[in-house]
Amino acid sequence: MVTDAAPASPALPARSILVHDALRAAGIPGEIVVLPDAASTAVLAAEALGVEVGAIANSLVFWSDDEPLLVMTSGAHRVDTAALAARLGRGKIARATPDQVRAATGQAIGGVAPTGHPAPLTTIVDEDLAAYPEIWAAGGTPHTVFPLTYDQLVRLTAATVAKVD
Structure with missing residues (x-):
């Protein structure tokens, strides 16, 4: 489990406070954890937390049909954008630029x-x-993460569930 992490506190970054407040509003009790080092990839997050990389809900922002598309994928997968676009009946799905990610999120x-x-x-x-009883997602910065269940993630995001790889 988490070894070198501190539980959420009033010293959370502003972006993580917004995430914390949204979690509470949705009735999700998971605390945001501040990691000592950035965990900007699924592999780094899994190592920091002592969990399987597949239990990391990797947040990837794409652009499709003139709007942002957030794909929450298992850290063990790569998104097949062509196959996902076909499954969803969307036009081309392309990686969002850093500016598009920042504007959208x-x-x-x-x-x-x-x-x-x-x-x-x-x-x-x-x-x-869904194969993992607990999954971890980024908490608004590369240094913050929080736990939740698959069902909580789907409900929180009002997501469409799909095969992404």
Whole structure:
């Protein structure tokens, strides 16, 4: 489990406070954990938390049909954008630029949370995350993460569940 992490406190970064408040508003009790080092990739987050990389809900922002698309994928997967676009009946899905990510989420790449954005995002959740009793997502910065269940993630994001790889 988490060894070198501190529980959420009033000293959370501003972006993480927004995420914390959104979690509480949704009835999700998971505390935001501040990691000593940035965990901007699923592998780094899994190592810091002592969990399988597949239990990391990796937040990837794409651009499709003139809007941002948040894909919450298992850290063990890569998103097949062509296959996902076909499954969803969307036009091309392309990686968002850092500026598009920041505008859509208010958060930087490597720390994008599934919530706490300026406006709700169309979200896809990887069906394979359901295999884990507890998953971890970014908490609004590359140094913050929080635990939740698959069902909580789907409910929190009002997501469409899909195969993403």
